[in-house]
Amino acid sequence: MRITGVRVVAATVLAALTLAMGACADDGGDAGTGSGSGDTANADGTIKEGLKIAFLPKQVNNPYFETSDNKGGKVAVEEFKGTYSQTGPSEASPSAQVSYINTLSQQQTDVIVVSANDKDAICGALTEAKTAGAKIVTYDSDTNPQCRDVFVNQATADGIAKSQIKLISDAVGPDGGEIAILSATANATNQNAWIEMMKTELAKPEYAKLKLVDTVYGDDQDEKSFQEAQGLLAKHPNLKGIISPTTVGVAAAARYLSGSSYKGKVQLTGLGTPNQMRAFVKDGTVKAFALWNPADLGYLAAYAGGALASGIITGKEGDKFKAGKLGEYTVGANGEVVLGDPFTFEASNIDQFDF
Template identity: 80%
Template structure:
């Protein structure tokens, strides 16, 4: 999906409401019979395993994206997972899904290594594994649905905080999710690379803290940043839980309008903070599209339409055609910037 497609799909939703695999295709009776023309098998069991359940971001990606896709290709959808985002919490859920004969496991990894053993056992049992949002090591899954490139995410966040603070620059900090989150760490490293460019010479990264994708802890970490760094000019929070919690803290404090905030958030979370001046702009993709694409990719694998090799192509319903890239990665598209001029057009 391209940025334009993201806008089109999200606006429509707003107006209407809205490595190669190690295991061979199991072809079990539960997953039906593959059509001779390469279409998706009927009755596929597709399970989504987010970093944590009851998280607004994953509720959107899974239940408003993945579930819609599974219903379209007449599969059986489920979502399960831990209530807290921890590196090892997902293992027992993977084991259970494998024992239940799940055909497709779509997982957002809390750690790139911790769940690898369980995932590979599930693959040996016949499941196709698709990571989305946050990846494992490539050898632990069949495909990774990447919401955007690390470079793209890093660039937009550094640009947004720079624009918000202004030409004088100053000290900035990062409020991340968990310390082991694969995607967060990749983005942070790329943000450091971006900050080394001459045009951002007046910005100084002074701290990185972790809110563990917990609202209250993220709120407290934002509060702690300001106590520890009284000259702080901006906060970047590349996590939907963190940026919303930081927005809530700043909007009710004397730092409102003085300390700038940006990051990755959903429009519904961030509208109030944009409108009250706490946030000038933030970025994201459509998480519903991410889950939707993950479901179609997993079903295409389980149906033998693709093998997960570089160059494989498949159709993902309303999102159109996608191509598997290097290391079994499928790219959703570019991040999109939300601001006061457009945030009301979106509802997710």
């Protein structure tokens, strides 16, 4: 989606970046039932004061989650007079989040908002936390649906996949060529869903000249992502483009390309923030990239958690709740709440954003 004009962009980034601007599709659960309890929702209720809401990102000190949690989730929790906290591992590994979930449960946390490093690895701990009384909201990257109450999805996997393939196709040009994907961790639910749908998108006739030759994983670590980008070019000398649907990966790949002989010859797109990608857009390393507003994602996740803990929603399809400045949202199938569509950043609009 492209938007031009300051007023239109500003409106849409609160309504499409807000709904739009970042690490999901799920693959289980009964369609249309979500994973909420059998309790009846009270759509006219208000969020209780004093709720303890903890954010558990894939990894702390990651700029993406610093924004989503501390500039989004915290703001929302303070608005409805709850108690906010953030905790989590320093590395994004599949099992690293389990001990934090157990601790939060023991602390009688009302809502655990978690971005899963693996859809299965933390399910046992989350189920125990639910049994102990916590409401579970996943955001950015989902677990199996039965392990949580609601999943706040930054955008549909299909929308992200279409956006990424269109951007790399436009950047590479009509002659096409070999492309590769630089992902986060091999077990990240959202990354894997996006990659599978990118492959489906690439099978369409309009992308017949693009050939996906490799997928590598930087584990959301800057140096490893840098090295993986370097390795792709060494392994595939005819590579024409790289897609990195992770904020850490796309910035690291841009840094490598910008200082190499491949600058301007190998195209790069992905999911990044304006502040981390601005210099690379201006120096010609990157033509365009996409994202949603991570602060809005965390903000929405906090309100979804508050609504769950207050009985306003149960996580079933059709439940409605108000999310502060973002307005009203409706829970969809499998307990999914979608923030919106990806937003495209490029030279013509990137200076209008500061995050």
